[in-house]
Amino acid sequence: MPSFLEVQGLTKHFSVRSGAGLFSPRIPLKAVDDVSFSLKKGETLGVVGESGCGKSTTGRLVLGMMAPTHGSILLDGTAVHTRHDAVWRAQRQRMQMVYQDPVSFLDRRLPVGRQVMEPLTVHSIGSSVAERREKAEALFSVVGLRPDQFASYPHELSGGQRQRVILARALVLDPELLVCDEPVSALDVSVGAQVVNLLKDVQLSRGLTYLFISHDLKIVRQVADRVIVMYLGRIVEEAATQELFQQPVHPYTRALMSAVPSLKPHPQRRLSIQGSPPNPMQVPNGCVFHPRCPRASKLCQTERPELRNIAANRSVACHHPEDTTVSSPRKLETI
Numbered sequence: 001m002p003s004f005l006e007v008q009g010l011t012k013h014f015s016v017r018s019g020a021g022l023f024s025p026r027i028p029l030k031a032v033d034d035v036s037f038s039l040k041k042g043e044t045l046g047v048v049g050e051s052g053c054g055k056s057t058t059g060r061l062v063l064g065m066m067a068p069t070h071g072s073i074l075l076d077g078t079a080v081h082t083r084h085d086a087v088w089r090a091q092r093q094r095m096q097m098v099y100q101d102p103v104s105f106l107d108r109r110l111p112v113g114r115q116v117m118e119p120l121t122v123h124s125i126g127s128s129v130a131e132r133r134e135k136a137e138a139l140f141s142v143v144g145l146r147p148d149q150f151a152s153y154p155h156e157l158s159g160g161q162r163q164r165v166i167l168a169r170a171l172v173l174d175p176e177l178l179v180c181d182e183p184v185s186a187l188d189v190s191v192g193a194q195v196v197n198l199l200k201d202v203q204l205s206r207g208l209t210y211l212f213i214s215h216d217l218k219i220v221r222q223v224a225d226r227v228i229v230m231y232l233g234r235i236v237e238e239a240a241t242q243e244l245f246q247q248p249v250h251p252y253t254r255a256l257m258s259a260v261p262s263l264k265p266h267p268q269r270r271l272s273i274q275g276s277p278p279n280p281m282q283v284p285n286g287c288v289f290h291p292r293c294p295r296a297s298k299l300c301q302t303e304r305p306e307l308r309n310i311a312a313n314r315s316v317a318c319h320h321p322e323d324t325t326v327s328s329p330r331k332l333e334t335i
């Protein structure tokens with residue numbers, strides 16, 4: 001099956017001042033650095049990593065909300081970033097964002113139903129207000145809201161209900177791809193689980209494709225078909241979800257999983273990550289993970305590992321990845 005979304009060499013540099021002074025020179029901060037992936041129709045690709053690793057910037061670039069420094073994004077074979085306004089609008093209509101924080105996204109002065117209708121007005125869809133209202137109202141039942149809540153204001157709804165409003169608003173244009181950026185991180189666990197189930201139901205019934213960004217590995221394991229792991233703007237590992245969780249091969253992925261007790265792939269091998277991610281303005285030479293890595297060698301300090309295939313549909317950027325062919329892996333040193 002051909003790719004529905006094709007991302008090639010995606011790179012985003014922000015220009016930031018190197019010091020606190022007004023006249024300190026500007027340097028590029030590589031928020032996203034040479035990221036490539038593809039998504040088939042109906043598939044869910046999870047994107048994981050610590051905060052600041054470039055997950056959200058990748059999502060915003062995919063949606064055309066900002067222009068990349070380099071690279072290309074094709075949706076169904078047509079470029080997302082184009083100077084041709086009509087093409088951009090048409091492409092944008094096919095992709096929507098499910099935001100993390102409904103409180104700051106929703107306008108507290110407007111009834112939520114009006115806010116769900118708004119994208120239809122912006123895209124001039126529907127011949128009358130009544131028609132737009134009908135379409136928006138129909139979505140209220142799809143996302144599990146009551147019809148009378150159409151006239152509610154955001155503060156009259158619970159956190160879970162507000163997140164359902166966000167989803168209804170994202171669905172109102174009948175998109176094909178949703179970028180879900182930490183869609184349940186503002187919710188408590190049980191409400192978050194309900195919203196995750198709703199996202200899965202809606203995906204099935206509408207044949208949606210998801211780019212699912214989250215720092216929560218347990219949720220990603222539940223929803224994603226494949227996962228990419230990002231560190232400092234780059235992909236360090238990509239695999240099918242089951243393979244990744246059963247046998248992570250990049251030391252960073254393994255450490256991330258070790259931090260979640262119920263996910264530890266091999267309980268005898270405890271790993272934790274030393275320190276915090278380096279300052280993105282002072283990225284280490286060689287493998288950017290080497291100052292925190294228990295497997296780092298001299299080579300790792302000087303040569304950056306490229307993302308390479310190690311099996312069908314499985315890639316890693318590491319000079320010394322865990323050997324996937326060893327059935328009883330040796331004990332790694334605890335760090």
Ligand code: SF4
Nearest residue numbers: 287290293300318319
């Ligand atoms: Fe660790 Fe070296 Fe692999 Fe980087 S390349 S993750 S430092 S073993």
Ligand code: MG
Nearest residue numbers: 052055056182
């Ligand atoms: Mg983010």
